[in-house]
Amino acid sequence: MNAPVEIDLPNTTREVAEFGAGLSFKDLPADLLTNAKQCIRDSLGCGVYGAPQPWTLSVARVVDFLGQSPKASAWGMKIKADPLGAALINGTAAQGFELDDCHDQSMSHYGAGVVPAVLASAEGFGTFSGQDIILATVAGYEIGTRIGNTVSPSAFHRGFHPCGLTSTFASAAAIAKMLSLDADQYVSALGLAGSQAAGLMAAQFGAMAKRFHSGKAAQNGIIAALCAREGLTGVRNVLEAPYGGFCSTYSETYDLNWATDGLGSEWEMRKNGFKQYSSLASSQTSVDALRGIRKRDGIKGEDVAKVRIGATNMVYVHCGWPYVPNGETITAQMNLPFTAAVTLLEGNAFVDQYVDSKLYDPTIIDLANRIEVYVDPELDAGGPHEMRAVRVEVTMKNGDVHTWEQTYRSGHWANPIPEDELAAKFRDLASRVITDEAVKGIEDVIANLENEPEPAPKLGKLLQQVR
Template identity: 30%
Template sequence: MTPAQQLGALADEVRAKGLSADLRTDLAGRVLDLLGNSLAALGEKPAQVIREVVADWGGKPAATALGIAGKLPAPSAALVNGTLAHSLDFDDTHLPSVLHPSSAVIPAALAVAERTGASGPSFLDAATVGIEVTCRLGMAGYDEENANSVFFDRGQHATAICGAVGAAVAAGMLLGLDSDGLTSAIGIACSMGSGVIEANRTGGTVKRVHCGWAAHAGVVAAEMAKHGLTGPPTVLEGRFGFLQAFCGDRFDIGQVTRGLGEHWETPGIFFKPYPCNHFTHAGVDAALRLRRAGIDPTRITELTLGVPEPVLRTIGEPIEEKRKPRSGYHGAFSGPYTVAAAMLGGGGLGVFHEDFTDGAAQDPARLALAEKVNVVADAECTRIFPRQFPAVLTVRLDDGSTHSERVSHNRGGPANPLSADELTLKFTSNAARAVPEETAGRLAEAVWRLPSGGSVNDVLGIVPTSGT
């Protein structure tokens, strides 16, 4: 069998036999995380734009989109919800591929599960397989020697490109496609994935729509396969196939099929505990530890944040700008500011949305502490990167003493996981931006029931039907 056929066969087998309770519970946590991130993003401009666009499209009502009264066609609902899921860059992350697979796959699976009346376990199984496909395609385009994604190196957004294929598999499973149909859904979706990341360099809000478009494409590809459209079985590895087109000769097809059905990537995907650039998280972790150890910020005379060398240019340079971010958004990409926020702020799981407002970024106390932070390359952190985003933080106090915290495993990853209670706290803190506390509690309870037989409709029947 070709790699696409092997993926189709796995998806067909899982649809028939189901997955373990552990995998279903893990995925339920990702659904909860995604819904919280999405509710928190209801007021964001890109999401408002997409809601207006799909309202103009119209179509047969079938699935729920957060913030919209009434139902939409499943592809439109997937587009809205995928856009919301990625709008705050608070979504889970697969390393070292740096994919955000849940935001592309789960919205597609939600839309089709609602339309078909799928059970909670069936929905979770489909989303898990879709995420697995997404991650394996991303890793097929990962350059181990250079520790970099070939997709990103060529200016392509791997999340959107690989996510469209994973979303198609999840949607196809919920539509009841057999292995041949699922293979065709993969072949079709490979012609539909897209996304360039120039916006990361020079601005623009289009990147926030990438996961929504991937979810939309996945649903459409699966529907096309269900109605008889076919895709090439060699679509992944072929001379004119997916990986050759996006990665040239720099791909490893073995990443797609090696250990398929035995090893699952999903439990190893990192949750983001803080709403800031993932490279800053270990520094935040270290600052929070020092704070809990009793370090008085008013006595700090100097801080040194050691990070992987490739991370310096993102969160440490130019140091003058990183110490004085121009806005709350820029503060989320600043090593000095995020350390200061962790020492002085709070909320959520340590730092939260209120720490990244424009007002917070202009707070004199935070800026004064950020001014004392130097960001340097640390050899041990560089060695670990990019399978972790580690950091070491050293503070010098006014009595000349120094105190250090080294964080080798990010909070939220498999070696330092968030508990179910912590995931729920992140969710309720996010949801508080859009719904009453009682509604958030009901939503969390409905999501956590999904592995034991709850319904997707039970969850989506609780979500708000108007934007903020």
């Protein structure tokens, strides 16, 4: 009988877990404290705005029906739930209108997976300081983004939704930090997260399910960390396992080095960005370009004859398909021709451009049908940070042609949104649902978060002061 072949595998999962378990607040660079507070505030604004949407209300009714212990707050609502239920509701809400932060290379949105899990746990599992919340948030983002990088964009091209996959790891990493798991328990938390990672990209073509993926990721990460604490073991080599591991199962090609290179010294969280528009991130370079042309050249959308958008293959696959209205808001938000058309006609692609009345608007649809998205080989040959670069050509009915190249969307780490604009975004979104006093109170708590002894209950009360 032949002896089994030994394969020399890296200890990627163990290395990541040891980093997470050993991370302390004093290890965090000052800019990451600021970044973490921005991520928390932005996620709260997105979640509060997403609370009254029909998909969030569907999830809230399920949680309410289950009737578990009401310990944690549903943002923008007057109900409480157990921490798992609150994380599911708030994660769905935070990803509920395509407004949440985005890590471009891993193609995932960690705010909707991490912040709801952290704040629900902080309300429901004991007393946690502002420093505890910041530390858990950084651990979740740092580990989630790195794991996301290992399989991006291959997992996306296989049809998996990164928010459901890597945000599950991010949530588990954050809650494992909050629960002070040791390295062995942390390994199991990651292994249990990998066994729950899920999400299908077909949801982008007209299903509320896409919103739900981040809510499930937030919830599943809590389950993973709690079970690991109680001795349930997960796949101990979940990242590097050559058969049945996370990377080998979900991705045609992957690079484990993304998870560990520079770990603890080069912070991947710094490459997390924010969204200026209410559409998928892959369309936002085009929105920037079209807004730039409108402002620079003074054109009007009704005078446009046709538009050609050269893009990478990823952008083409993600959002370059023809727009066919089906009554689902997600279809318009995930579609580049619709988003480009409404931007040209109205000058923006924020929440007011995706109301129900516009989904079948004949003027928007007519222009969307004259917008061609194609793969530009030169752009497609760019690096991972340039995967959303576009070249836009707008031809007017009088024959004039206007062009614009945009490599990084506004909000990308290489093209950041200024702090005052991020704060204004939070106020705009949150004030549509909760009182102005509550909005100001939330801003004050987060501004001083590292000095707050127990901020989660305070935030919970403010987030429920619905207009």
